[in-house]
Amino acid sequence: MAASESKERLDPLAKTALWTASMRAREHEREDRLFCDPLASLLAGTEGPAIMQRFEGAVQPGVEDPALAVRTRYLDDQLVAQDGAGMRQFVSLAAGMDTRAFRLPWSPGVTVFELDRPALLTLKDELLERAGVHSRCEWIPLGVDLMADWTTPLLEAGFDRARSTTWLIEGLLYFLDPLECDLLLRQLSEMSASGSRLLADYVGRTVLESAAMASWRMRMEEQGHPWKSGSDDPQSLFAGFGWTVRVAAYGDPDVDYGRWGDAVIAPGVPGTRGRYLVSGELV
Ligand SMILES: C[S@@+](CC[C@H](N)C(=O)[O-])C[C@H]1O[C@@H](n2cnc3c(N)ncnc32)[C@H](O)[C@@H]1O
Structure with a gap:
């Protein structure tokens, strides 16, 4: 199965893993980061940050959940x-x-x-x-x-x-x-x-x-x-x-x-x- 094909097959719950990866990627970028996760951004892809923004925009406006x-x-x-x-x-x-x-x-x-x-x-x-x-x-x-x-x-x-x-x-x-x-x-x-x-x-x-x-x-x-x-x-x-x-x-x-x-x-x-x-x- 090609990577793009695997991505197509992710069910909604599996996609939450892209969301959490994008939160780790964001943490990795902070100067005061609590951990390093240099691969998180790669694994989150473009969909992870989009899910993260949807939630932070609609449910917790302006809040970066720690x-x-x-x-x-x-x-x-x-x-x-x-x-x-x-x-x-x-x-x-x-x-x-x-x-x-x-x-x-x-x-x-x-x-x-x-x-x-x-x-x-x-x-x-x-x-x-x-x-x-x-x-x-x-x-x-x-x-x-x-x-x-x-x-x-x-x-x-x-x-x-x-x-x-x-x-x-x-x-x-x-x-x-x-x-x-x-x-x-x-x-x-x-x-x-x-x-x-x-x-x-x-x-x-x-x-x-x-x-x-x-x-x-x-x-x-x-x-x-x-x-x-x-x-x-x-x-x-x-x-x-x-x-x-x-x-x-x-x-x-x-x-x-x-x-x-x-x-x-x-x-x-x-x-x-x-x-x-x-x-x-x-x-
Ligand atoms: C919120 S993510 C958490 C992933 C990771 N532990 C983290 O903290 O970033 C939820 C994960 O549960 C997995 N999951 C949920 N139900 C599952 C099932 N029945 N079998 C295998 N994996 C499942 C999803 O595919 C997804 O990767």
Whole structure:
């Protein structure tokens, strides 16, 4: 499949990966950038910035949402720390146009599996190959449907379920309904050896259902990728699958990076922002 053909085949939800890539590209251009992502602009193409502008123009006029930059940096730091602590197997679910396999300082022996829609990963692979860049770890992109059987292809690609794993679920859970979330968390938990870790972002349910989020949700739905779920009690949600998690709200001292102007809003407390970052360990 040619890159242009792959792009044609991107469904609306897959296109959100171009949007987040364009936000990383914009962050990369800032003098006070929180991370470097020199490939983000290439992967966002022309469509990513167009989607970003549509949202910022219609829903958040004039506002440069700091959440993406803060979440990227927070998760980068967590991943690097886990690598430093000896983790060697990483799986990114719904990896999109994430370039961490190409930009983080991975230790020798690290494998990063990236799962996403086949058309999206074909496009990503082609763009990166054409740019002549090389991953800094063993990078294994796997085109799958995360709502179907993705564990068999992962195992066939060399995933070792006897080894502990770090799972990264970034920019995905709110696009799933509660049953789909449960299914995904159950599947990855069953694939996790002891000592496994989990990193995710999510949104509070009360916040999601609040009037402040109504125009955002309507716009997301109109674009074909509605936000369908949130949780006010992530500790219990993840504990149900064996994980002990720490939940950090954007704006907490370690999730701020000097960018979070709003008050800290904890999960469950209504407000314009109620998104948070989860880091967990399998107990
Ligand atoms: C907002 S993007 C997030 C991408 C990336 N993690 C990031 O933060 O930039 C959502 C991603 O979820 C992927 N996705 C959603 N549902 C999926 C499914 N059922 N199977 C595979 N990928 C899926 C989309 O293709 C898209 O790349």
